[in-house]
Amino acid sequence: MANASVRPAAVAGQFYPADERVLRIQLAEMLATAVPLEQVAPPKAIVVPHAGYMYSGPVAACAYRALAPLREQIRRVVMLGPTHRMVVRGFSLPAAQAFMTPLGEVPLSRADWLALQARDDVLVDDSPHAFEHCLEVQLPFLQMVLDSFTLVPLLVGDAADESVAELIEALWGGPETLIVISSDLSHYLPYRQAQWIDRSTADQLIALRAGLNHEQACGATPLNGMVLAARRHHLQPHLLDLRNSGDTAGDRTRVVGYASIAFCEPEPGAHARH
Secondary structure (H helix, E strand, O other): OOOOOEEOOOOEOOOEOOOHHHHHHHHHHHHHHOOOOOOOOOOOEEEEOOOOHHHHHHHHHHHHHOOHHHOOOOOEEEEEEEOOOOOOEOEEEOOOOEEEEOOEEEEEOHHHHHHHOOOOOEEEOOHHHHOOOOOHHHHHHHHHHOOOOEEEEEEEOEOOHHHHHHHHHHOOOOOOEEEEEEOOOOEEEOHHHHHHHHHHHHHHHHOOOOOOOOOOOOOHHHHHHHHHHHHHOOOEEEEEEEEEHHHHOOOOOOEEEEEEEEEEOOOOOOHHHO
16 A cells, blocks of 8 residues: 655754745745756756855756746656665665655656556665655755656665666656756765876766766766766767866865766767767
């Protein structure tokens, strides 16, 4: 039987404002001032960071702003991110049937929730999700830029890159589906060293080369799976923003790296030329 519970917001008031009005104002300001490095077609998938909004919010906003033309089209969001608090084998799907934020509830996709339970590598368990921030911090952005949508929230633990790619493809859907990969880049390096390493990581992603490790990105496993799936679907990656906490929140002695990347459908006939 389904658990009809709602997962409450675990990091509101820490990673982002708990007050609805303050949160809406902050999100609106970040989205309004986001200037992506490249103007792109509306994406099929995005990579976004997941730190507190004062640190990574402006970087994430560049990707979410690119979704504006899809506001009424996207009805289903598949989210994958790494586990920070619990060890997970394979993938973790919550038992809860909705996620709460200060902006309201987001229901899970019931059909996907039922179908995923048939997989041997998916464990239904609220525990890994209870205090995990990597998916939760994306929801207020999505609630601002989309109309109504359902959610498929998956935490990625010990899994092969190919298994992640296969799961993404199983959930690929059509134009109504957005795929969100939540990941930060390097952690706690000096500013210049982080810039160099994160640029190399971004170049690797833009070149659609899998094989990222967890020193390069905490979400290396879902990122690698996304790269494999993107290659098969001939998606074109575009770097929208690449900064670190030294750029957004000051201290440059130990920084965390952030990138926003859009994976877009190819122009008609584009992949036939390669």
